[in-house]
Amino acid sequence: MKYVTGGYVGEKEAGERLAQVIDDPSCTKSGVYWSWNGGAQTVGRWDKSGKPKGAGGSGGEIFENTQSDAVKDLPTAMKVWEYSKAAVGLSDKEMAKGMKP
Numbered sequence: 525m526k527y528v529t530g531g532y533v534g535e536k537e538a539g540e541r542l543a544q545v546i547d548d549p550s551c552t553k554s555g556v557y558w559s560w561n562g563g564a565q566t567v568g569r570w571d572k573s574g575k576p577k578g579a580g581g582s583g584g585e586i587f588e589n590t591q592s593d594a595v596k597d598l599p600t601a602m603k604v605w606e607y608s609k610a611a612v613g614l615s616d617k618e619m620a621k622g623m624k625p
Contacts, residue, residue: 542608544586551586559589 545551545558594600 539611542611546612548586553588557589557591558586560586 541558541560551558
């Protein structure tokens with residue numbers, strides 16, 4: 525999967541990263557551009573101290589990154605959202621359940 529920023533990870537790694545952002549308790553902040561340090565290697569849910577970690581090398585810790593203009597582009601964001609939603613099998617109805625009034 526090629527990112528709008530030009531970086532590249534394989535399809536499996538991209539899916540693992542997407543799943544982590546959906547499931548990881550440290551990824552609850554909305555509107556964030558999540559990044560992983562190091563090169564893609566493996567997914568590890570928790571390190572020995574109990575801290576969440578994920579896809580990527582060098583420990584693979586996820587962090588909040590600065591958004592580029594490319595990722596702030598609304599048509600691109602909408603496409604990525606729809607593809608991501610389809611990739612994890614979520615319907616519009618299921619998405620609405622998680623929204624706060």
